[in-house]
Amino acid sequence: MQTPNTTIKMKGGGEVRFGVEIFLEKEMLPKDKNRIILSIIKNCFSSCNKEYYKALYKDTPNQTKDFTFSLYLGDCKFLREEILVPSKKIYLNFSTYHNEDGIMFFNSMLMNKGKAFSIRDNTYTIGKINLKREKLITEHQVIFKTMSPIVAREHQGDNKKTWYHSLNTEEGQAVFLENLQYQLKDAFGEGILMDSRKLSIEVSQDNKEVKVKNYGIEILSNLAKIRIQGAPYILDYLYKAGIGSKRGSGFGMVDIV
Incomplete structure (x- = not known):
């Protein structure tokens, strides 16, 4: 005890x-x-x-x-x-x-x-x-399901204006992939760039848009299943650290289907 x-x-x-x-x-x-x-x-x-x-x-x-x-x-x-x-x-x-x-x-x-x-x-x-x-990842492809909503966030311009995108759109999926690549670079350094650029994603068609209130702001996000292809060590990191933006605030937690 x-x-x-x-x-x-x-x-x-x-x-x-x-x-x-x-x-x-x-x-x-x-x-x-x-x-x-x-x-x-x-x-x-x-x-x-x-x-x-x-x-x-x-x-x-x-x-x-x-x-x-x-x-x-x-x-x-x-x-x-x-x-x-x-x-x-x-x-x-x-x-x-x-x-x-x-x-x-x-x-x-x-x-x-x-x-x-x-x-x-x-x-x-x-x-x-x-x-x-936790589950062991040894393959180069994993289907993740969200446990908390995924955020695809875009910063643009000198004043860092912020936009939140839906994974229902091609633009949103492109921003989400960029978020993943930035996340990996931040975690592993420049040496991961080659592997991170090989990542590919496929979002399930039945994904759901949700708006989550966070510090007084409504954030557009998604609940979905996402197939990600990449090096097993990258998939393992994403599984454990979460995927997308605002993970430390309770977004982007996933499990393996």
């Missing part, structure tokens, strides 16, 4: 995912739900290791995160401004490419298990934490 002082030590690279139960005091959840969960994650990181938190969010606040998360709300109902969650429970899924992030997430959640966080007229309490095995 684990105690609040228990820690995890992971061997190898990204062997597990995590699942965390979060209990709500009230059954109404704001639509800007990712913001609330990210606030809880940040609070847990900070309480567990202030230097790690500072390096991740303060020293270089806009740095790309190689982790992602998704939320499962059970039998919920989306209202105009809120989400009705009768079970008063959120299941948080977390995945990362780096052992350090995985260790920090698990240990920080365990340290704060049973703690109540009061955020925006509700209280959130961390419950059970589970470790989940």
